[in-house]
Amino acid sequence: MSEQDITLDEAAKALPAGAALSWGLVKPSQRGPKREMSIEQIVQTAIDIADKDGLAAVSMGRIASALGFTAMSLYRYIPSKDDLLILMQDEACNFPLPPERPASEWREGLREYVMGTINVFRKHPWYGDIPIFGIPITPNNLRIVDWALRPLREMPLNDYEKMSFVLLLSGYARSCGMIQRDIDRAVQAGSSEREFGGLNYTAALRLLVTQEQYPNLQPLIMSGVYTEENSGENPVGNDLDFGLERILDGIEQYLNQKKQADIDQ
Amino acid sequence: MSEQDITLDEAAKALPAGAALSWGLVKPSQRGPKREMSIEQIVQTAIDIADKDGLAAVSMGRIASALGFTAMSLYRYIPSKDDLLILMQDEACNFPLPPERPASEWREGLREYVMGTINVFRKHPWYGDIPIFGIPITPNNLRIVDWALRPLREMPLNDYEKMSFVLLLSGYARSCGMIQRDIDRAVQAGSSEREFGGLNYTAALRLLVTQEQYPNLQPLIMSGVYTEENSGENPVGNDLDFGLERILDGIEQYLNQKKQADIDQ
DNA sequence: ATATACTGTTTATATTGTACACAATTTACT
């Protein structure tokens, strides 16, 4: 083994098992029977189940039986269910990125990043249910972070400023992703069921949110904007764009300030 | 019963059980033995456990035995554990708000709101682990939303714009809250353990995040900014403020645009 | 007084994640 292999081995030990697996830091076994499954297969099966029936439906037993094996067989591939969740989360981020744009189109580039991130929540409604274990450290997740940084590359910003912008944008994308997911679910459930099944809480909140207790919120409850009952009138896509443009404006203004400061100096 | 009671009853049925409980929409029972516990007591006990040992440590059995009762006794107060989580989440938002500021100090008002929200994550590290069930509908949660809307009240914005700003700020607060929580945890674990216990992944990522695969991220990994190893040098509090100021700038610019458009017209 | 509704408890069940020992299988080494 070369010296680099040793350090990669150490890296594997330093990372959580799921992360180490996602980086492929597992030496393939030499002896013993051939494997009948693969990590990719297991993760994909788990994702299929989660896509169909939600994250709560993902159990070791169900994954295994979907593949025609026993629950315990999975532990020959993945040390624990938590590690499987990490792998699922990373795999959900494994999609092709759009081509790079010229630096002048940074706003459009960042818009693409945010929309792409939101899309993960729509494609995999369970994505936001996976508990967060600190900053992203898995390969596809980091590819997304790299994507976010792409339009910022040529900007006159230090690393802290760049990270702050990524934090800003990714947090916004997450919030919108969760909301978008909820709306998708409600639409899928059907408006009739929404009305009677209690998914629409507008009527209840109109009673409970009083003018005295909630002077600022109450008008939004009354107008129905808070519960977004008429999402056809004002599609949330627009809401989402609106907030994003404010962030981009804030970034642009900071860049202009900095540019001005350079000229003055 | 008056007509209003009836509609409140209907409201109780329309809401999830946890939410109905949080609004106090439960008729006190007339007959039978006196209750030996209270919902408040149960929720507080659950919060104490979560504060101490994390959300995963909160089980019906543990809560009950902490109170000197059996697990099943809790079901006389709360229909399910999911409902208990809703109650915990709402209770974590039950704290006094700062006094209102003049409309001119809207930036400071919004800063207070964001910092206050982040503080919930620091005070209750489990807060972000509770799964989100759609938009907030519980009383203390809505009080927080009302708080966010307070500095926006006098602004020339329609309801959609106000909601968008709240979404923007609350999403940012959540992101920062989660990160701040992780940092608090790491600090509490101690830097020595962080170095050897694997909480600091810097070394591993330096190996794995290559220039070719991650051209934009790699410099931030190398400088250590991504993993925030030197959070003393550039305290995250500042990172956090930085992003917030960009949001506020974006909002301010929009207000100025609108004002300008009014003058032109 | 008595029926009724409620209390906390006991018992039981279904679902999980996963530890452990086993037999079969493939490879490395002698």
Added chain:
DNA sequence: AGTAAATTGTGTACAATATAAACAGTATAT
């Protein structure tokens, strides 16, 4: 070739957990 070692999938077992159901005691309404 033959044997030892490592690895595979499996069967069994266990512990934790949420919660359903039946029960005996208790406070109130009639």
